[in-house]
Amino acid sequence: MLHDRKVYTQNWNQTHKEWRRNYNKKYSPEWKKNNREYIKNWRKHWMKKNRERYNQSQREYRLKNKEKYEKYSRERSRKLKLEVLTHYGGNPPKCTCCGETEIIFLTIDHIDGGGREHRKKVGDGSTFYRWLIKNNYPVGYQILCYNCNCGKAKNGGICPHQINK
Numbered sequence: 001m002l003h004d005r006k007v008y009t010q011n012w013n014q015t016h017k018e019w020r021r022n023y024n025k026k027y028s029p030e031w032k033k034n035n036r037e038y039i040k041n042w043r044k045h046w047m048k049k050n051r052e053r054y055n056q057s058q059r060e061y062r063l064k065n066k067e068k069y070e071k072y073s074r075e076r077s078r079k080l081k082l083e084v085l086t087h088y089g090g091n092p093p094k095c096t097c098c099g100e101t102e103i104i105f106l107t108i109d110h111i112d113g114g115g116r117e118h119r120k121k122v123g124d125g126s127t128f129y130r131w132l133i134k135n136n137y138p139v140g141y142q143i144l145c146y147n148c149n150c151g152k153a154k155n156g157g158i159c160p161h162q163i164n165k
């Protein structure tokens with residue numbers, strides 16, 4: 001790559017000999033000395049133009065990589081969740097009540113209740129999973145799917161699945 005660029009520059013100088021000579025003649029140190037103001041203005045203009053271009057490309061970069069970044073953080077939190085779920089619910093983890101195995105449907109359930117208050121205290125989602133890891137996977141938790149979790153909460157602590165059994 002570096003070598004290519006060197007060759008490229010050499011070739012460019014070869015094919016632009018005339019242009020180069022004129023350029024050097026026109027923009028001699030003498031000329032520069034006499035046109036300080038002009039150079040200053042030109043540079044200012046160039047900076048402004050390029051700053052706009054720079055900002056624009058920064059904006060475009062962020063926009064273009066938004067999806068990539070979101071996908072990356074989604075994958076990272078999925079891995080974290082899987083790690084915690086595997087600890088509490090075996091491999092592959094599944095809902096203790098109905099056997100659901102889709103990771104997205106699964107959540108950590110506080111067996112004795114009080115999950116909502118606790119999550120409010122330590123945080124939700126990835127923060128909660130990190131809290132569990134940091135505390136060496138405390139006992140009193142199990143895996144439930146959102147349906148069973150919600151069913152349990154709305155049914156006085158027992159998922160309707162368990163009553164109809």
Ligand SMILES: [Zn+2]
Pocket residue numbers: 095096097098099100144145146147148149
């Ligand atoms: Zn379930």
Ligand SMILES: [Zn+2]
Pocket residue numbers: 097098147148151159160161162
């Ligand atoms: Zn259930």
